[in-house]
Amino acid sequence: MHISDLPHEILSDILLRATKANEAEGESYTYGLTQAPLPLQTSKLSKYVRGPLTGESLRWDATNAIRQVCNQWHDWALGYNLEHVLERTWRGSERWAELTVRRRKYSIYELIDKPSGYAVYRDPYGSLKSTDRLFASLPSAASHVRRLWFNGLYAAETDKLILSIIANCTQLQYLSVPWTILRRATAQEWVDLLNVGTAGRTPLHSLELNAVCLSKDQATALELDTTSNPLKDPRVDFSSLKRLKIFGNTLHKPVCDTDLKLIARTATKLECLDITNLSTITVAGMLALVKASSETLQVLEHSPRSDDGFYHPHPGRLETGEHICELLANLPQMRDLSISVPSMCAELFSNHEVKWAGELQVRATDLCNCKKGTEGEKLQAALSAARTLMAAKRRMHHELSTEVFFAGCIFEPEKRLVHGDFAIAELRSGGRWPLDAQSSTLGPYGQSGTYGKDEGLWDAISEEEYLHAVGKGWVAL
Numbered sequence: 001m002h003i004s005d006l007p008h009e010i011l012s013d014i015l016l017r018a019t020k021a022n023e024a025e026g027e028s029y030t031y032g033l034t035q036a037p038l039p040l041q042t043s044k045l046s047k048y049v050r051g052p053l054t055g056e057s058l059r060w061d062a063t064n065a066i067r068q069v070c071n072q073w074h075d076w077a078l079g080y081n082l083e084h085v086l087e088r089t090w091r092g093s094e095r096w097a098e099l100t101v102r103r104r105k106y107s108i109y110e111l112i113d114k115p116s117g118y119a120v121y122r123d124p125y126g127s128l129k130s131t132d133r134l135f136a137s138l139p140s141a142a143s144h145v146r147r148l149w150f151n152g153l154y155a156a157e158t159d160k161l162i163l164s165i166i167a168n169c170t171q172l173q174y175l176s177v178p179w180t181i182l183r184r185a186t187a188q189e190w191v192d193l194l195n196v197g198t199a200g201r202t203p204l205h206s207l208e209l210n211a212v213c214l215s216k217d218q219a220t221a222l223e224l225d226t227t228s229n230p231l232k233d234p235r236v237d238f239s240s241l242k243r244l245k246i247f248g249n250t251l252h253k254p255v256c257d258t259d260l261k262l263i264a265r266t267a268t269k270l271e272c273l274d275i276t277n278l279s280t281i282t283v284a285g286m287l288a289l290v291k292a293s294s295e296t297l298q299v300l301e302h303s304p305r306s307d308d309g310f311y312h313p314h315p316g317r318l319e320t321g322e323h324i325c326e327l328l329a330n331l332p333q334m335r336d337l338s339i340s341v342p343s344m345c346a347e348l349f350s351n352h353e354v355k356w357a358g359e360l361q362v363r364a365t366d367l368c369n370c371k372k373g374t375e376g377e378k379l380q381a382a383l384s385a386a387r388t389l390m391a392a393k394r395r396m397h398h399e400l401s402t403e404v405f406f407a408g409c410i411f412e413p414e415k416r417l418v419h420g421d422f423a424i425a426e427l428r429s430g431g432r433w434p435l436d437a438q439s440s441t442l443g444p445y446g447q448s449g450t451y452g453k454d455e456g457l458w459d460a461i462s463e464e465e466y467l468h469a470v471g472k473g474w475v476a477l
């Protein structure tokens with residue numbers, strides 16, 4: 001029997017093992033210059049190991065031999081190499097001309113004692129341009145792409161190239177793009193990007209928008225762009241999208257609540273919504289999407305934390321004054337919840353039918369005004385409701401742990417512990433409180449503890465003792 005007659009899965013497994021073995025044995029480093037030589041200057045050059053090769057280069061080298069065997073193997077190798085495509089700018093914009101581009105010849109290069117060479121200019125978008133050319137001329141290659149990832153490309157020129165590459169990848173499922181695409185692409189380009197109901201094309205499954213602060217030139221160019229918001233066009237349809245992630249802060253035309261409300265008109269089947277590390281989206285924008293996808297949403301992360309660590313930006317207020325706790329507690333498919341809300345109360349933990357599992361994180365600025373009572377009583381009610389919920393889950397053999405971030409402290413209801421800096425409260429009590437404090441491993445920056453910034457160490461005290469201090473007015477909520 002010929003090897004090509006084997007069932008596809010078995011052949012694929014054999015080729016994959018061979019590729020992995022090639023990858024382990026192949027060249028994994030590239031070289032550079034100690035300094036780029038200048039004209040009319042004789043400086044001693046020495047070569048150095050510049051850094052590891054990129055994952056794509058490693059994978060490409062590993063299938064070199066396989067690609068040359070026959071059509072079937074060539075096709076398999078293209079699928080392996082092009083399933084995930086990552087594009088980034090070329091750092092340094094230079095290359096040592098004398099270093100061979102054929103990495104298999106590196107061993108000969110290593111024998112050269114006195115290296116010579118000069119820096120050559122490299123187009124920072126060269127790789128993006130060649131990818132675009134390749135996919136435009138070879139649709140069969142583009143059809144292997146399942147995931148596209150663009151990093152560090154924010155110019156109008158690169159946005160165009162990115163959109164052109166996306167348009168050629170008919171089976172694309174996962175896309176990670178700079179948020180500038182939202183600002184510069186037209187409605188038609190968004191229709192082609194999301195691919196809902198287009199024959200022969202796969203609708204997009206997952207979309208990530210990443211934002212950063214731009215350099216002055218790039219920022220000005222973006223501000224001057226006059227493309228109207230593509231999301232306003234009713235043809236832009238997010239109904240097939242399962243995962244939406246928005247990440248990173250920017251000052252320039254950032255993703256905002258208005259965008260999310262427009263997306264929410266059609267995004268009715270989201271399973272995962274992740275809004276992290278940015279302060280331009282408030283709880284109102286998040287809730288618009290949560291309500292639109294309330295039947296399907298399983299994972300929700302909204303943490304506007306930025307570099308400020310624990311002291312995150314305010315999650316914003318709801319003009320409608322609706323009760324978020326009730327809404328969040330009644331999402332039928334919700335599993336994984338980590339949220340920042342303007343206020344919380346015991347109601348959030350009242351539904352014992354929830355599917356919540358793993359770690360639940362709630363960051364709240366205030367306590368809800370839905371019930372009468374002092375702030376201390378409301379907090380106590382919320383913490384004990386969380387405890388009851390966790391106990392109910394455990395009886396069903398589901399593990400759920402909870403962390404509540406409130407009033408500058410971290411509460412662990414299960415352990416009845418409160419972590420925080422209680423120095424001021426201790427002064428206020430005239431040194432009579434706390435009776436029993438242990439040092440805490442947590443800090444204002446959450447689980448990972450301190451980031452080496454200047455700050456005092458945290459203590460952990462019992463919930464009972466904390467609430468006692470609240471009652472005495474030593475701790476202000």
Ligand SMILES: [Zn+2]
Binds near residue numbers: 324345347348370
């Ligand atoms: Zn509430």
